[in-house]
Amino acid sequence: MRRRRGVQRWHVAVALGALALAAVASLFTGVSDLTPTDLLDPDEAQTRVLWTSRVPRLLAILLAGSAMAVAGLVMMHLTRNRFVSPQTAGTTEWVGLGIVVATLSFGGTSVFGKMTIGVAFALVGTALFVWLLQRLVLTDVVVVPLVGILLGGVVSAVTTFLAYRFDLLQSVDVWMNGDFSGVLAGRYELLWLVLAATVVAYLWADRFSVAGMGESFAINLGVPYTRVVMVGLAISSVVTAIVVVSVGSIPFLGLVVPNLVTLAMGDNLRRVLPVTALTGAAFVLVCDVLARTIRYPYEVPVGMIGGVVGGVLFIWLLLRARDRAV
Amino acid sequence: MIEIESVSKSYGGVRVLDDVSLTIPTGGITSLIGANGAGKSTLLSVASRLLPADGGRVRVDGMDVATTPGPVLARRLAVLRQENAMSVRLTVRELVAFGRFPHSGGRLTAEDHRLVDEALAWFELGPLADRHLDQLSGGQRQRAYVAMVMCQGTDHVLLDEPLNNLDMRHAVQMMRMLRGMADELGRTVVLVVHDVNVASCYSDRIVAMREGQLVAEGPTPELMTPELLRKVFDVEVEVHELAGRRIGVPWS
Numbered sequence: 001m002r003r004r005r006g007v008q009r010w011h012v013a014v015a016l017g018a019l020a021l022a023a024v025a026s027l028f029t030g031v032s033d034l035t036p037t038d039l040l041d042p043d044e045a046q047t048r049v050l051w052t053s054r055v056p057r058l059l060a061i062l063l064a065g066s067a068m069a070v071a072g073l074v075m076m077h078l079t080r081n082r083f084v085s086p087q088t089a090g091t092t093e094w095v096g097l098g099i100v101v102a103t104l105s106f107g108g109t110s111v112f113g114k115m116t117i118g119v120a121f122a123l124v125g126t127a128l129f130v131w132l133l134q135r136l137v138l139t140d141v142v143v144v145p146l147v148g149i150l151l152g153g154v155v156s157a158v159t160t161f162l163a164y165r166f167d168l169l170q171s172v173d174v175w176m177n178g179d180f181s182g183v184l185a186g187r188y189e190l191l192w193l194v195l196a197a198t199v200v201a202y203l204w205a206d207r208f209s210v211a212g213m214g215e216s217f218a219i220n221l222g223v224p225y226t227r228v229v230m231v232g233l234a235i236s237s238v239v240t241a242i243v244v245v246s247v248g249s250i251p252f253l254g255l256v257v258p259n260l261v262t263l264a265m266g267d268n269l270r271r272v273l274p275v276t277a278l279t280g281a282a283f284v285l286v287c288d289v290l291a292r293t294i295r296y297p298y299e300v301p302v303g304m305i306g307g308v309v310g311g312v313l314f315i316w317l318l319l320r321a322r323d324r325a326v
Numbered sequence: 327m328i329e330i331e332s333v334s335k336s337y338g339g340v341r342v343l344d345d346v347s348l349t350i351p352t353g354g355i356t357s358l359i360g361a362n363g364a365g366k367s368t369l370l371s372v373a374s375r376l377l378p379a380d381g382g383r384v385r386v387d388g389m390d391v392a393t394t395p396g397p398v399l400a401r402r403l404a405v406l407r408q409e410n411a412m413s414v415r416l417t418v419r420e421l422v423a424f425g426r427f428p429h430s431g432g433r434l435t436a437e438d439h440r441l442v443d444e445a446l447a448w449f450e451l452g453p454l455a456d457r458h459l460d461q462l463s464g465g466q467r468q469r470a471y472v473a474m475v476m477c478q479g480t481d482h483v484l485l486d487e488p489l490n491n492l493d494m495r496h497a498v499q500m501m502r503m504l505r506g507m508a509d510e511l512g513r514t515v516v517l518v519v520h521d522v523n524v525a526s527c528y529s530d531r532i533v534a535m536r537e538g539q540l541v542a543e544g545p546t547p548e549l550m551t552p553e554l555l556r557k558v559f560d561v562e563v564e565v566h567e568l569a570g571r572r573i574g575v576p577w578s
Contacts, residue, residue, distance in 0.1 A: 077414075209416075214412060220404060220475075222400030266420070267414045268420045
């Protein structure tokens with residue numbers, strides 16, 4: 001009677017296997033020589049490469065990838081729009097502005113300052129987006145993300161202007177474009193905070209599902225709608241800010257991954273959220289391994305690969321949606 | 327029992343509910359009737375705390391709906407609105423299971439699963455249980471929503487136009503199911519109904535409204551008179567006795 005549809009257990013098992021394989025590939029991809037056999041009898045240099053660069057990089061990828069995908073999933077649910085994600089709501093651009101403001105106030109070295117101001121700007125920006133949505137009567141689902149992209153464009157212009165005036169243009173480029181090559185032990189640990197945020201999102205998964213059904217359903221089921229929406233959007237904003245400050249923005253991650261997963265599995269967040277996290281991690285991992293091998297021994301920023309891969313997937317999603325509608 | 331005490335509500339200067347007082351007794355089906363814009367849906371929304379009242383108060387089993395904590399009230403009163411544009415892709419079973427949320431907070435017990443199966447069976451949704459909502463017809467979806475509300479297991483069930491989207495067969499089926507909920511499960515069912523003859527055939531009591539005010543309320547046969555229907559709907563209605571039921575015929 002309880003026939004399982006869509007994704008099944010063995011799908012998840014296969015995905016986990018693929019993720020593990022890519023993780024191993026990631027550990028042994030790089031300019032310094034390090035092969036699995038070296039681990040049996042590593043010299044000092046190899047140990048150092050492994051623990052100060054390769055392992056932190058892998059952890060950063062898994063943390064950022066899973067958290068950003070979940071942030072997108074939560075945002076998409078709470079705004080009840082499949083095209084809304086931190087990248088289409090302007091959140092990412094607000095973080096960029098926050099980073100520039102933080103740099104101008106505290107100098108370029110204070111990661112904590114960047115993070116605090118980045119989080120604050122992300123919260124304000126997302127709140128502004130939601131406030132706008134509640135005031136505009138928008139009938140078309142595509143107009144909603146357009147408003148976000150527009151808002152993001154304005155903010156990003158301000159960022160560019162500031163950066164130009166204070167000679168930070170090049171740095172802004174580096175900050176914003178997702179790149180894991182700078183990840184070293186001691187410089188990525190903030191990302192553990194996003195794991196905490198992801199766990200909170202999982203604990204609240206049912207509430208987010210109910211809120212996604214709409215306000216009257218939520219009230220009927222005794223769920224405090226406004227509070228749940230605010231908590232969810234705050235989680236998404238904080239995650240986005242920390243990820244962008246730590247490693248930069250990976251385009252389409254928060255948009256494409258949740259869409260692909262919910263397309264296959266439906267929208268029950270408690271079921272979908274763990275798979276979304278895994279898929280997000282896998283997406284970034286594969287993009288990063290590609291980014292390191294395509295032009296070996298040089299690296300391409302992972303944001304660029306993510307943009308290309310994510311863009312293609314996104315167009316495929318749109319075409320598929322059209323086919324289904326006709 | 328639902329006690330409505332001098333409730334008022336305005337939208338942008340227009341008074342939609344004007345000092346409405348009404349007691350809906352426990353048990354049976356009560357239908358709210360009235361022309362478009364009479365305030366039926368607004369009254370239902372205020373009574374179920376989907377809308378705050380401007381004045382007056384509503385108590386359900388003695389609990390003020392405006393101040394009682396949401397989860398507490400969600401175990402006593404369930405409501406379904408007329409438009410339920412839901413973009414969320416859930417299976418019918420998942421949707422119905424969310425009806426247990428006020429009781430179990432998402433972690434379903436064996437008892438919850440049994441109640442979900444029961445609600446699915448009651449509304450003949452068993453074969454559709456694993457389908458996504460967007461794969462259903464409008465009528466099937468409507469049944470799934472009502473099944474969710476039933477699964478909530480509340481003493482009071484408030485439904486705004488539950489026959490929306492239903493063809494004749496399914497409308498009759500739905501009304502029989504609601505009748506069963508009242509008779510067999512002892513629920514207090516309150517409906518906003520468009521068709522006065524549906525109200526006449528299936529409800530125990532009728533509440534008639536016009537321009538935001540209560541016109542009359544009482545046992546169904548007493549209210550199914552040409553005089554009252556003319557007053558409520560502004561149109562001549564003949565009332566005929568057919569197989570022991572009072573049927574209003576406006577097409578004369």
